[in-house]
Amino acid sequence: MKAVRIHTYGGQEVLTVEDAPMPEIGERDLLVRVVASAINPVDWKIRAGYLKDMLPYQFPIILGWDVSGVVEAVGSGVTKFKPGDAIYSRPNILRNGSYAEFIAIDENEAAFKPKTISHACAASLPLAGITAWDVLIKTANIQAGQRVLIHAGSGGVGSLAIQLAKAHGAHVVATTSGKNIPLVKSLGADQLVDYRSQQFDHVVHEMDVVFDTIGGEVQEKSWASLKAGGILVSIVSPPSAELAAAHSARAGFVFIQPDAEVLAQLAALVDAGKMRPIIAAEFALEDIVKAHALSESGRADGKIVLYVGKP
Ligand SMILES: NC(=O)c1ccc[n+]([C@@H]2O[C@H](COP(=O)([O-])OP(=O)(O)OC[C@H]3O[C@@H](n4cnc5c(N)ncnc54)[C@H](OP(=O)(O)O)[C@@H]3O)[C@@H](O)[C@H]2O)c1
Known part of the structure; x- marks a missing residue:
């Protein structure tokens, strides 16, 4: 072959x-x-x-x-x-x-x-969708009305995560560069931050959940956007437990595993027109x-x- x-x-x-x-x-x-x-x-x-x-x-x-x-x-x-x-x-x-x-x-x-x-x-x-599900549903356990910051809203994972969070009734803030604002808006994000012209940690606060798809400095600055009791979940590098404690917040890290049950739920969302x-x-x-x-x-x-x- x-x-x-x-x-x-x-x-x-x-x-x-x-x-x-x-x-x-x-x-x-x-x-x-x-x-x-x-x-x-x-x-x-x-x-x-x-x-x-x-x-x-x-x-x-x-x-x-x-x-x-x-x-x-x-x-x-x-x-x-x-x-x-x-x-x-x-x-x-x-x-x-x-x-x-x-x-x-x-x-x-x-x-x-x-x-x-x-x-x-x-x-x-599959890969990006299961990752988004594991972060938002299994790890952060997002609830309707919660405020979620998703980094790289135009990325493979971020573009699905925005739609998944919206399908669960969350208020979604997403970072993106200016050229991708129309795309990220079309996915349902409620608030957009152009990361090239604005410091997201200066304008985004009191989040219940931050989804880190970037790591490094973006992850470090993300603590300032969380509210006490909130959770920062990364798919790039495990966030520091010390920094989580210092911000009265929680930290999570996800490394995707195969999951046919989640695939079936993602297929149902797609076929119901809630995700693309x-x-x-x-x-x-x-x-x-x-x-x-x-x-x-x-x-x-x-x-x-x-x-x-x-x-
Ligand atoms: N742990 C796991 O299980 C797991 C699973 C999946 C992915 N990952 C990791 O997660 C990361 C993201 O994966 P992906 O598939 O979503 O990547 P991707 O699709 O390649 O991400 C590209 C997107 O990131 C945006 N971007 C780049 N820098 C940015 C910044 N500073 N702020 C906001 N947006 C930015 C770009 O938009 P602009 O052009 O507008 O900047 C572009 O649309 C990768 O490192 C990947 O290896 C881990």
Whole structure:
């Protein structure tokens, strides 16, 4: 099958489009024909070797842990899906990923694809959507009427997080650069802060929840925007417990895991018209270098889709 593999850690030049063996499926696995994959920053962080101590891999690696496609075959113990089903998934990051014509996925990591959107759109939902859910629903337990600050409202995670918070009745403040104000407004944000012309910590206060998608200085300044008893949840680096205590607040950190139940709930929100993934750009599998370059630029507005095969 055609795949993009890396045989060593490195820059974009290590991304190699080549023939790779078909994945072998285990008892509980689905063999999925990939229609679309999506790029996430973790892809190029793994490619560059930044996560090699945390995630042990054997080369060659197929990157890409978002997928939407069609079940081609199932293992003998599979009960939930059958060949022909359209599924989507954020599969186990320690197995080969979805920059390929086929992928093997544990059936417990897959859910039926949302019916009202294309495979390209569905592929852009799992990783960022589960992350947003884990932060806002599972960790911060947001409630209707609460005030939530979401950093990088135009990013892959932020653009979904805004919609999820609004669907739960929260008041949403989002940071963005001026060029993305119309996009972020269209997602439902109640208040926007152009981070290039305003210091968000000077104008945003008394938040119940801050969702940190940036880390570093942005995370440090975010304590000033929280109210006492509020929670700062990061997906970039664990916030300091000492600073949390000093601000009478709480700190949380999320590292996404596969979650088919959350995927089913996200699909229901999408099919009810309450959420829509934003696509920044679509690339063919062969254009993987351009796709990584856009993600690494840090400027993508929404998700970057990798189109692999016919629906
Ligand atoms: N822990 C986990 O489980 C987990 C899961 C998913 C993602 N992550 C991490 O979370 C981070 C965000 O992921 P992502 O997929 O959302 O990234 P992304 O889509 O690549 O983010 C790009 C967006 O960030 C905006 N941005 C950049 N700097 C900003 C700033 N200082 N303030 C506000 N907006 C800013 C850009 O908008 P402008 O062009 O307008 O600046 C752009 O739209 C990454 O580091 C990723 O690795 C972690």
